[in-house]
Amino acid sequence: MRFETERLILRPWTEDDAESLFEYAKDAAVGPIAGWPVHTSVDNSREIIRGVLSADETYAVCLKEDNRAIGSVGFIPPAQSHTKADDDEIEIGYWIGVPFWGKGLIPEAVRKLQEHAFLDLGCSAMWCGYYDGNEKSKKCQEKCGFTYHHTEENKPCVLMGDVRTEHFTRITKEQWLAERKTNEVVLYIHGKGGSADEAEHYRQFFPGTNVYGFDYKAENPWDAKKEFSDKVNELAEKYQRIILIAGSIGAYFSMNAGIGKFIHKAYFISPIVDMEKLILDMINWAGTSERELEKRKIIPVDFGDDLSWDYLQYVRKHAIIQDRSERHRVDRENMIQECGNPIVEDDFHGFSHRNCEGTEQLRNHKISWDVPTEILYGSADHMQSMDTIQEFATKESAKLTIMEGGEHWFHTDEQMNFLDQWLRTKLSE
Numbered sequence: 307m308r309f310e311t312e313r314l315i316l317r318p319w320t321e322d323d324a325e326s327l328f329e330y331a332k333d334a335a336v337g338p339i340a341g342w343p344v345h346t347s348v349d350n351s352r353e354i355i356r357g358v359l360s361a362d363e364t365y366a367v368c369l370k371e372d373n374r375a376i377g378s379v380g381f382i383p384p385a386q387s388h389t390k391a392d393d394d395e396i397e398i399g400y401w402i403g404v405p406f407w408g409k410g411l412i413p414e415a416v417r418k419l420q421e422h423a424f425l426d427l428g429c430s431a432m433w434c435g436y437y438d439g440n441e442k443s444k445k446c447q448e449k450c451g452f453t454y455h456h457t458e459e460n461k462p463c464v465l466m467g468d469v470r471t472e473h474f475t476r477i478t479k480e481q482w483l484a485e486r487k488t489n490e491v492v493l494y495i496h497g498k499g500g501s502a503d504e505a506e507h508y509r510q511f512f513p514g515t516n517v518y519g520f521d522y523k524a525e526n527p528w529d530a531k532k533e534f535s536d537k538v539n540e541l542a543e544k545y546q547r548i549i550l551i552a553g554s555i556g557a558y559f560s561m562n563a564g565i566g567k568f569i570h571k572a573y574f575i576s577p578i579v580d581m582e583k584l585i586l587d588m589i590n591w592a593g594t595s596e597r598e599l600e601k602r603k604i605i606p607v608d609f610g611d612d613l614s615w616d617y618l619q620y621v622r623k624h625a626i627i628q629d630r631s632e633r634h635r636v637d638r639e640n641m642i643q644e645c646g647n648p649i650v651e652d653d654f655h656g657f658s659h660r661n662c663e664g665t666e667q668l669r670n671h672k673i674s675w676d677v678p679t680e681i682l683y684g685s686a687d688h689m690q691s692m693d694t695i696q697e698f699a700t701k702e703s704a705k706l707t708i709m710e711g712g713e714h715w716f717h718t719d720e721q722m723n724f725l726d727q728w729l730r731t732k733l734s735e
Contacts, residue, residue, distance in 0.1 A: 309365070309422065311414045312567060315373055316365040323366055323375040324352035327359075330376060330403030339440050340401050342465045367402060367415050377402030379415045381423065388435050389458065389474050396423050397433040400446075407442065413449045417546065420450065424479045431478045437463075438471040447475045451485045484514075489546040490570075492517040493538070497554025497576070497715075498611075508551055511729055516545075525611075527562045527581070528620060534563035542568045550677075554578055554689070554714065561626055561675045572679040573729065576687055576714045579698040581621040584689060588613060626673045626698070679704040680732045682725060684712020705732075 309316040319327075328351040331337055337344050345351045359366075364380030382388070382397040391397055398419060402412050423429040434452050436443035452475035459471045477485075492512050494505035496519070505519030520537055524530035541548055550572040552560050557577030578584060589596060592607045596618075599605055605613040681704050683695050692708075699706040709716075709724045716725050 307363075309418050310370070311418050313370060314411060314415055314418075315368040315370055316379065316415055316418060317368060317373075319355050319359040319364065319366045319375065319378070321352055321355055324348050324355060326375045327351040327355065330405075333404050335404050336401055338466060339437060340399075340443070341437060341463050341470075365415075365419075367400075367411065376406050377412065377415075379412065379419060381419070387433065388461075388472065389433055389456075391433050392430070394429060395431040395433060396427070396429045397435070398423075399434070410449075412446050416446065416450045420477070420482055424482055429479065431476055432482075433474060433476050435472050435474045438473065444473070451477045451482060453477065453481075486547070488514075490515050490549065491541055491545040491547070492549045492551060493541060494519045495522070495534075495550070495552040495556035495560055496520075497556050500553065500556070508729075511726075511733060512549075522559070524559070526614075526617060526620075527559060527624065530559040531563045534559055534565055538563070538565040538568050549573070551575070552577065562624060562673055564673065566675050566677045569677045572677045573732065574679060574681045574704075575716060575725065576683060576689070577681060577695075577698075578690060579626060580690065580694045582618065582625065583691075583694060585613065585618050585621065624673055626675055675702055681706045682709065682712075682716075682728050683707070684709050684714060684716065684721070686711055687714040689714045 307318070325348055328345050328348045331345040331351060331354075334344050345354065358364075359378060359380075361380065364378065366375035367377035367379055368375055377400065379398070379400040382399055384391040384393050384395060384397075387395075387397045389397070398416060400412050400416060420432060423432055432452075433455075434447050434450075436447065455474045455476040457471060457473045460469050461472050462468075463470045492505075492508060492515055494502070494508055494517060496502060496504050502519030502521035505517050509517045518541070520534075522530065522533050522537070524533045538548065547570040548568050550560060550565075550569045552572065553575040555578050557572075557574045558579065558581055560572075561579075586596070588607065588610065589599060591609065592605060592613060594605055594613070599613055599615050599618065603615045607613060679702060681695065681699055683690075683692075683706060685692065685708055687695075695706065698704065707728050709721065709728075712721055712724065716722060
């Protein structure tokens with residue numbers, strides 16, 4: 307099994323991790339205070355992987371950037387628990403290399419395994435312990451919601467050959483669920499012509515959880531990018547989890563803002579997922595042409611916002627795709643191969659450089675949306691076609707629900723009842 311958090315990958319240990327394990331486990335500041343001796347060689351670390359760290363539900367803690375093991379986190383079953391855990395309870399243990407202390411990485415890993423233990427494994431409580439004097443471990447447990455339970459004195463520490471005092475903390479599933487709600491916020495982002503007040507409708511689905519309606523001012527994606535990013539960064543400072551509910555252009559602005567790394571789950575209602583196609587459709591509805599828009603730059607229309615050449619160029623250069631990192635790598639390599647000149651990333655135009663003749667070559671700045679997403683779409687939506695929505699859902703592995711006869715704006719009693727039932731169902735899954 308493998309888990310991911312904002313910054314980490316938690317995966318099973320392999321013998322290939324022996325060198326990185328030894329690099330951090332040879333430090334006398336790591337193992338002895340946790341109850342195990344320093345590793346003496348790469349071979350010694352390899353043996354520890356085979357005999358200890360290969361156990362079920364024991365995971366290497368790795369940074370996403372290189373997937374290299376820098377610590378460990380895992381469960382200790384009741385039969386091997388350091389204290390008296392019941393059969394439906396679990397104990398957790400962890401450590402991380404000294405260079406990564408003070409960065410909040412182990413609390414991040416522990417919170418992920420708390421979710422796994424309580425929601426996937428059905429545990430009723432989780433235990434954790436620390437030896438007298440291990441203040442760092444004590445603080446980590448406090449950050450993760452554990453509360454002091456009891457102390458056991460004169461405990462043999464077999465691996466270190468001494469006797470110690472061990473303090474135990476515990477968190478129940480009920481406590482974890484209650485704390486989870488206080489550490490969670492629902493961010494509601496309305497569509498064109500909507501209001502932050504619409505967030506009130508969604509409070510009924512998230513009892514005990516803060517629901518925040520975002521009253522944004524931006525009317526275009528380049529302004530919204532900063533406004534949305536600033537707001538989500540502000541919320542991320544206060545909450546561990548952000549759930550996003552966004553409708554219509556609010557969904558497009560959210561994806562364009564690059565806030566995906568902060569979003570735990572997204573619920574999109576009639577989202578705009580292909581803004582370029584929508585603008586081209588609007589050009590046709592207005593009985594004009596792309597060439598005319600390029601010439602005039604702005605064309606007023608009587609069915610919505612004015613058509614804008616700058617807007618069209620922006621969305622073309624900031625299309626939404628699934629694998630942003632791969633596209634960026636290819637773009638950069640292609641540009642270097644062409645003439646080797648420096649690369650500049652511009653927020654409006656995307657990647658660019660000066661070619662050998664001095665003219666600017668523009669490259670696309672693609673957008674990734676790697677967030678678990680549920681989509682509600684009405685079959686009578688005139689803003690985005692069924693094919694467009696289905697293609698997006700397939701590419702992004704989003705789950706799509708279609709209401710037959712539903713419109714882009716869900717507002718009738720029938721449509722709102724369908725929306726409410728959809729959200730209740732998805733939240734219960």
